[in-house]
Amino acid sequence: MNIPLLSLKSILSRPLSTLLSWLLMSFGVTIVVLILLVSAQLKNEISKNAQGIDLVVGAKGSPLQLILCNIFHVDFPTGNISLKEANNLSRNRYIESAIPMSLGDSYRGYRIVGTTKAYGDLYGAEIQSGQWFEEDMKAVVGANVANLLGLNLGSQFQSQHGMSEEGEEHEEQSIIVAGILAPSSTILDDLILVSIPSIWNVHEHEEEPGEHEGEIIDLPKLGIAVSQEQLEEEEITSILIKYRSPMAAVMLPRMVNEVGNFQAASPAYETARLFNIIGVGVDVVNIIGILIVVISAISVFIALLHSLKDRKYDIAIMRSMGATRRQIFVHVLMEGLLIAILGCISGLVLAHAAIGILAFYLEKLNLSWSFFVNDEVWVLTGGLIIGMLAAIIPAGLAYKTDISKTLSKA
Amino acid sequence: MIQIAGLSHCFSDNVVISYPDWQVADGEHSLILGASGSGKTTLLHLMSGLLKPTNGSVIFDTQEINQLSPSRMDKFRGAHVGLIFQKPHLIAALTVKENIKLSTFLGKKPEHNRHIEEMLDSLGLIELAHRKVHQLSQGQAQRVAIARALINHPKFVFGDEPTASLDDESCMKVVELLKRQSDQHGATLVIATHDQRVKNHFSNKLEL
Numbered sequence: 001m002n003i004p005l006l007s008l009k010s011i012l013s014r015p016l017s018t019l020l021s022w023l024l025m026s027f028g029v030t031i032v033v034l035i036l037l038v039s040a041q042l043k044n045e046i047s048k049n050a051q052g053i054d055l056v057v058g059a060k061g062s063p064l065q066l067i068l069c070n071i072f073h074v075d076f077p078t079g080n081i082s083l084k085e086a087n088n089l090s091r092n093r094y095i096e097s098a099i100p101m102s103l104g105d106s107y108r109g110y111r112i113v114g115t116t117k118a119y120g121d122l123y124g125a126e127i128q129s130g131q132w133f134e135e136d137m138k139a140v141v142g143a144n145v146a147n148l149l150g151l152n153l154g155s156q157f158q159s160q161h162g163m164s165e166e167g168e169e170h171e172e173q174s175i176i177v178a179g180i181l182a183p184s185s186t187i188l189d190d191l192i193l194v195s196i197p198s199i200w201n202v203h204e205h206e207e208e209p210g211e212h213e214g215e216i217i218d219l220p221k222l223g224i225a226v227s228q229e230q231l232e233e234e235e236i237t238s239i240l241i242k243y244r245s246p247m248a249a250v251m252l253p254r255m256v257n258e259v260g261n262f263q264a265a266s267p268a269y270e271t272a273r274l275f276n277i278i279g280v281g282v283d284v285v286n287i288i289g290i291l292i293v294v295i296s297a298i299s300v301f302i303a304l305l306h307s308l309k310d311r312k313y314d315i316a317i318m319r320s321m322g323a324t325r326r327q328i329f330v331h332v333l334m335e336g337l338l339i340a341i342l343g344c345i346s347g348l349v350l351a352h353a354a355i356g357i358l359a360f361y362l363e364k365l366n367l368s369w370s371f372f373v374n375d376e377v378w379v380l381t382g383g384l385i386i387g388m389l390a391a392i393i394p395a396g397l398a399y400k401t402d403i404s405k406t407l408s409k410a
Numbered sequence: 411m412i413q414i415a416g417l418s419h420c421f422s423d424n425v426v427i428s429y430p431d432w433q434v435a436d437g438e439h440s441l442i443l444g445a446s447g448s449g450k451t452t453l454l455h456l457m458s459g460l461l462k463p464t465n466g467s468v469i470f471d472t473q474e475i476n477q478l479s480p481s482r483m484d485k486f487r488g489a490h491v492g493l494i495f496q497k498p499h500l501i502a503a504l505t506v507k508e509n510i511k512l513s514t515f516l517g518k519k520p521e522h523n524r525h526i527e528e529m530l531d532s533l534g535l536i537e538l539a540h541r542k543v544h545q546l547s548q549g550q551a552q553r554v555a556i557a558r559a560l561i562n563h564p565k566f567v568f569g570d571e572p573t574a575s576l577d578d579e580s581c582m583k584v585v586e587l588l589k590r591q592s593d594q595h596g597a598t599l600v601i602a603t604h605d606q607r608v609k610n611h612f613s614n615k616l617e618l
Contacts, residue, residue, distance in 0.1 A: 001508065001515040006501075013503035317499050320460060321558070322488015322516040324481050404461040407495060407570075408451045 007334035024296030025343025031289030033351035058238035063265035080235035090221035094248035114199035130179030138178035297390035304394035316406040332395035340387020417466035444618030450602035492559030496571035498551040
């Protein structure tokens with residue numbers, strides 16, 4: 001027999017109130033940890049996907065939408081910009097590099113992105129099998145896409161117009177898988193990459209595809225080569241820009257916004273804004289979680305206080321058997337602490353299990369149950385301290401029990 | 411030997427109760443007799459160190475226990491004193507055997523399983539060892555309380571109305587048991603009671 005075991009037996013002898021306190025503690029911790037894990041992983045994800053992109057230039061509209069669509073591939077494009085103007089802009093001396101993006105098509109729910117190899121290089125993409133597309137109508141597919149759609153090298157598919165699975169198919173033109181990317185835990189895993197002209201090709205219904213007269217003009221900054229006709233007439237969705245110097249952050253956005261229907265959006269600024277918007281909701285849920293933990297503490301407090309009424313005599317008897325005041329204090333404190341420890345542990349396990357389940361249903365979110373953050377230690381510490389605080393007054397009362405008075409009142 | 415000299419206690423409401431000098435020899439069985447309200451329980455608490463006297467002294471052999479610090483007193487009580495009360499008040503969260511183990515733990519004595527089972531056996535409780543406390547009858551529970559008080563081989567055993575809530579048969583059994591077990595362990599026995607049934611079983615009596 002020892003004090004912790006005695007405390008454990010004591011809380012087990014009150015199964016209902018212990019269950020209630022434990023459940024409350026458990027759910028409170030689950031909510032707090034869940035919020036912590038999801039926001040940490042989301043921030044992680046966002047910064048990973050926004051790396052190396054200082055500015056996104058696209059058609060006028062919501063800057064947040066521009067970012068969401070062109071970096072995270074979740075929202076719809078704001079519209080198109082002319083290739084000619086984009087090319088003119090890309091030659092600006094403040095720009096280190098510019099990656100063209102052409103969006104709008106998908107295949108069975110996965111987005112097809114017209115771009116260049118530079119886009120893959122941005123995320124350090126590595127080819128797992130096959131090779132990068134050298135010519136039009138060839139695709140490099142992300143690891144998840146290949147896996148989930150069962151695409152192999154040489155597979156053919158028709159792109160669909162729009163971002164939904166029900167989109168109309170461009171039946172005339174097939175895209176052939178030329179390469180499959182290794183998993184990178186970035187947005188690339190969920191994309192199908194093709195060349196910019198491939199996107200134009202599938203949308204040309206009247207003309208003969210792939211045949212354009214005139215000399216080919218090299219657009220070195222954008223990394224593509226097009227005919228004069230294409231340069232004049234075609235459009236792209238956006239360009240992803242990397243600054244040459246810090247000065248560019250001041251100058252470039254203003255310059256961009258002066259051009260026709262162009263707008264510039266900074267991923268860092270827009271994601272910070274997004275987090276501010278989401279932040280309110282996150283805070284509310286967090287407060288609810290903390291509130292539940294506090295209610296659990298109150299329930300521990302009431303349960304202990306209530307049980308002390310019945311146990312006053314027991315405590316006096318234990319004192320008469322040689323228990324010191326300190327032992328009695330620790331005994332009661334330990335009861336609160338045990339419930340807090342059990343609640344914290346099960347809350348933590350529950351939160352990670354919930355992440356695992358979320359990850360299973362939301363494949364695009366790239367969540368992992370085995371992802372831990374340092375703040376979890378603080379949640380645990382906080383939970384234990386709250387459990388201890390809840391028990392400290394009952395423990396103090398038990399400590400002060402007057403043995404003689406209690407025993408003579410029996 | 412237990413000796414009380416010039417003992418008095420002042421309650422919080424300024425009522426003072428004084429006791430005559432008295433002594434109990436080693437291994438002797440003795441009785442404190444008196445009607446309810448006469449201060450028997452208070453005397454027992456003073457003698458067992460649960461209460462500090464306002465005046466006078468309680469001496470166990472050569473140790474004047476009212477000079478001990480509260481925590482030393484707790485330790486002394488755990489090691490040398492066994493207490494039995496009118497109601498058994500076993501710890502409800504524990505089984506019969508665990509209640510006995512708790513006593514060895516709090517008394518800082520080694521927890522020998524064989525020793526505990528022998529004790530349970532000698533009190534006819536061995537079959538009840540793993541029962542929950544609420545499954546016991548009043549008499550059984552009182553026997554467990556006796557086992558709990560004696561398991562650490564205390565030199566001094568105090569009983570506060572240990573027979574008051576028992577029927578005649580159980581009453582005699584408990585008295586016999588207390589005397590026999592005390593003899594067996596060489597303990598000095600002091601019982602405070604108003605129970606006339608036990609009066610004739612003791613020679614050293616202090617009437618209050």
